[in-house]
Amino acid sequence: MPTLETICHALTSLSEAEAHATFAHSADPDTARFLFVDNTQNYHLQRDLRIGREHMMNVGMSGLWFEALDVDITVFDLDAKRALIALNNRKVATIKDLLDLIDQEDCSDASNHTESRSSSKRSTPICFSTLVSF
Structure with missing residues (x-):
């Protein structure tokens, strides 16, 4: 040993x-990484009280670093973000433009998953494009 x-x-x-x-x-x-930081504290209570021993608060800091595997790293490009802000597309954006940005296939998959777990017998998935007509 x-x-x-x-x-x-x-x-x-x-x-x-x-x-x-x-x-x-x-x-x-080329990796998307995230850091979560939090403070930690616990109160250390002395069970055997003697001279010189006192209760105390332990204060510290903890962190968790991890790599996000399925994240497209190009979304963190600041130059591309500044270029999009300079285009100023917000002033001409419509609701239809915003709805077109939604991934309809992913929305349909989520709706089908919800339907398979529920007791309803709906035949078509409800998504944003079916709720709003133009």
Whole structure:
């Protein structure tokens, strides 16, 4: 059985190697990555009250970094966003234009999935294009 010091050293080395690999992977501009950060806190209540021991609040920070696999990285292009803002299409946009931006196939799939789980016998999926006529 290895000693406690050996186990701690091995775990520290593994965590540092994983941190370096994660940092190298996060620097890749062709991956969509997200970071969720939150504060953590817990109140440490001393059960055995002695001189010098007191209750204390442990405050820290936790983070979760992950890579989104099915995200198109081009949506984060700031130059493309600025070019679209410069076109100023909002002033001439209509409801039909907005409805045309909706992926009707995906909407139909979601509607069919909902229908298969419900007890209704609707034969055609309800989607935005069938609700609004022009």
